[in-house]
Amino acid sequence: MLLRRRRGQRGSAVVDFVLVLVVLVPVFLGVLQVALVMLVRNTLASAASEGARYAATLDRGPADGAARTRSQIDGAISGRFAQDVDAHEAVVDGQPGVEVTVHAVVPALGIGGPGIELTVTGHAVEEQRP
Numbered sequence: 350m351l352l353r354r355r356r357g358q359r360g361s362a363v364v365d366f367v368l369v370l371v372v373l374v375p376v377f378l379g380v381l382q383v384a385l386v387m388l389v390r391n392t393l394a395s396a397a398s399e400g401a402r403y404a405a406t407l408d409r410g411p412a413d414g415a416a417r418t419r420s421q422i423d424g425a426i427s428g429r430f431a432q433d434v435d436a437h438e439a440v441v442d443g444q445p446g447v448e449v450t451v452h453a454v455v456p457a458l459g460i461g462g463p464g465i466e467l468t469v470t471g472h473a474v475e476e477q478r479p
Contacts, residue, residue, distance in 0.1 A: 382458055389426060389455045390467050396421035396431075397449045397471030404436055404447040405473035411436035414449050418471075422451070430455075439472070446474040 396418045404414025415436035422431035430453040439448035449471045454464035 378458065385458065386455050386465055386467070389430060389453065390469065392425045393422065393430060393451045393453060393467060394469040394471065396425065397434075397451045397469050398473070399471070400434075400436065400449040401447045401471035401473035404449065405475045407476045407478065411438060411447055411449075414447055418449050418451060441472045441474050444474045446472060448472050 399421050400414040400416075400418030403409060403417040404411050415434045418434050418436070419428070419431040422428070422434075431451070433452040434449065435452075436447060436449045439446055441448070450468065451470075452466070452468045454466050456462055456464045
């Protein structure tokens with residue numbers, strides 16, 4: 350009787366494994382996608398802020414800030430995310446300043462497919478001569 354029960358369950362571990370994988374693989378890939386998007390978003394925000402602060406220093410302009418932002422993005426993740434960088438003069442808290450905006454598309458799991466669009470902005474108040 351015991352021998353017959355063991356034969357009837359032969360191969361059931363494979364089926365259980367496949368059923369668990371059907372649930373776990375999409376969850377794991379979703380967590381990876383969220384992590385990738387957050388990494389790119391935080392990097393772009395940091396680079397935009399750094400570029401705005403750089404452009405706001407004395408003897409620098411918005412073009413210098415955009416170049417600095419592109420350099421930061423290229424050094425941290427990839428130059429493909431630095432294609433759409435815009436820097437211009439703006440009013441920041443009632444003071445003259447610089448605004449750097451970066452727009453990028455993060456592809457699904459970094460390999461292609463439908464992308465997630467990100468737009469981040471960095472602001473800085475311009476330095477004034479004493």
